[in-house]
Amino acid sequence: MSITDSLQPADQVNALLDGGLRMLITSIVDNAGITRAKSVPAQRLRIAARDGVGLSPVFAIMCTDDGVTSSPAVNGPVGDNRLIPDLAAAAPLGPDHTVFWAPADQLSQDHEPIDICQRAALRRQAERAVAAGLDVKLGFELEFTVFTGDPGDPQVATLGPAYGVLATLKLEDFAVELLEALDAAGVPAEQLHPEYAQGQFEVALPPASPVTAADQSQLARLVVHRVARRHDLLVSFAPITVAGSVGNGAHIHFSATLNGVPFGDGGGPSEHARHLIAGVLAEVDGLTGVLAPSVVSADRRVPGNWAGAFACWGPENREAALRYVPGSITSRPDSANCEIKIGDPSGNAYLSAAAVIASALTGLERKTVLPAGVDHDPATYSDSERERMGVRRLPRTLEDALVALEGSTVIRGALGEAIVDPFLAVRRHDAEALGALSLEDRVRALRWRY
Structure with a gap:
């Protein structure tokens, strides 16, 4: 056959x-x-x-x-x-x-x-996780901006307030149809709510096995675009859609049981979860080049944007690159997971998921030690305090992120040279073609690409 x-x-x-x-x-x-x-x-x-x-x-x-x-x-x-x-x-x-x-x-x-198939690269890492005794679950949170008007002169569809019910009420017909369409597509939303920026919403998708989760993230984006068109709305999943505004993230929540042992316990991450998180943290610079690789991604990844600007982890710390989420006391330990804050919708979900799983597996195989968690906003510490804690800023430019990816033997080995080399060529072309433009022009160039 x-x-x-x-x-x-x-x-x-x-x-x-x-x-x-x-x-x-x-x-x-x-x-x-x-x-x-x-x-x-x-x-x-x-x-x-x-x-x-x-x-x-x-x-x-x-x-x-x-x-x-x-x-x-x-x-x-x-x-x-x-x-x-x-x-x-x-x-x-x-x-x-x-x-x-x-x-x-x-x-x-x-x-x-x-060997250039990105979906196959994720499937390989998912199979590797199964062979290690892990049952990995991923869940994507997708942020997007809703606009009205002409694509050449779009206007945000809501003016806030941030997370306010008024934004939901203004777009309630769109929201209800979107939830119905997602449900009909077999990817029911766990949450849909207005976000911090004007016109910005977030949809949280249910956890699933790695390939299915990446598939669902792409399906959800298509459904969002399709429903928006039916309501004479425009949607953008670009990392930044309005210059000077908070951008859109594509957060990945991951968890994994190991031979039935949960990801979390009463005191935080379980033993194997600590190794998995440590593996991701060890590769977080290179992961930035995969998960947030556009010419505006670094403009989004700044302190105060909840975009994971610092290489560290912490329980419920939304300014850390990795946020440990224990979940409600009524749902523990099954709800425990780790949210990766650095990603945005310009990344390829299949490659992002594959790189995360490969990094986590390497941490488990090497029994990488997880450093102490950071329980305050990393930006509030002095440079010397952050240095003592081992906390640093993630790459501040696209090229720095790509150099970190290029130097990661873990990620390159997982994705394969046939994917990484073209990936680097594509992203460096973008940097050369668009990187010298003003932020406004870079945002304009990407707004309707995603």
């Missing part, structure tokens, strides 16, 4: 067609963090599931501005891959069940795995 047969049983195709599917959108997330898609009509679904849909390998080096850079790992426009839609993960984009979405695996024309 071929890999295609194992991924796409005939009954999945029949179920989608019988359920009313008229069009399938299948997509990947590229190294610029942009969702690139192909669509097929219902009458072509069976063929697309069997044969895949063609995609040039050049998408591995396509940049945020749609320019094409170069990398030794990719032979430019030469060659062809096959996008195989994973129909087991297919979901409707609305309650009418006419338009469906499915994530795609990138395979060769012989339907063999290829």
Whole structure:
């Protein structure tokens, strides 16, 4: 049996067609963090599931501005891959069940795995975690900005107050339909609420296994965009959407039981959780280059933005890069998790999740010791106090973050050179093409990319 047969049983195709599917959108997330898609009509679904849909390998080096850079790992426009839609993960984009979405695996024309597939990189790390006795769960929190008006001159849809009920009431029709659409898509929101910045909202997705969680993060973003359009609204998941305003994050909550032992105990992280968190903390500079790799990400990652500007961890510390969350006393220890604050929506969710899991696993394998947690805002300490505590600022520029990624043997080994080298080329192209622009112009260049 071929890999295609194992991924796409005939009954999945029949179920989608019988359920009313008229069009399938299948997509990947590229190294610029942009969702690139192909669509097929219902009458072509069976063929697309069997044969895949063609995609040039050049998408591995396509940049945020749609320019094409170069990398030794990719032979430019030469060659062809096959996008195989994973129909087991297919979901409707609305309650009418006419338009469906499915994530795609990138395979060769012989339907063999290829080393530039970002979803496959996450699957490898998920399998590695299972082999170590871990049951990993990830949950994404996605922040986005809602606008009205013309894309060329957008206006924020709400004027606050921050976290205020008035913002919810103003967009309640949009919010209700969004919750219904997410529920119909099989990714019910745990929370939806206005955030700090004007026009900003956050949707919290349920925890799931790693690949499913990354899939759900992409599905949720599509649903948000689709519902917004139905209400004559515009949505942006860019890291910064209004210059001078707090930007959008894409926080990852992770937890893992080890042979049934919970992630948390009465006194904080359990023993294996401390090693996992320590592993992530040890690689947090390089992780910044994966999780927050746009030309405005460093502008968001500043003290006071709750964006994890400092390399440290702490119980319920929202200014630390890693926030340990014990959860409500009524839900412990199952609710215990670690929130990674540094990520934003310009990152590729599959690569972000893979890099986090690989870093955590390395901490467990090496029994890395977790330093003392920070129980105050790191910015309130003096430089000498932070140095004594081992707390430092995370990379302040995109290039510094990419240099840290380039020097991380853990992350490079997990993702593979065929992904990391094109990734670095894409992000450095962005830095060269857009980095010298003013913040306002960089924000404008990225606003409708995500």
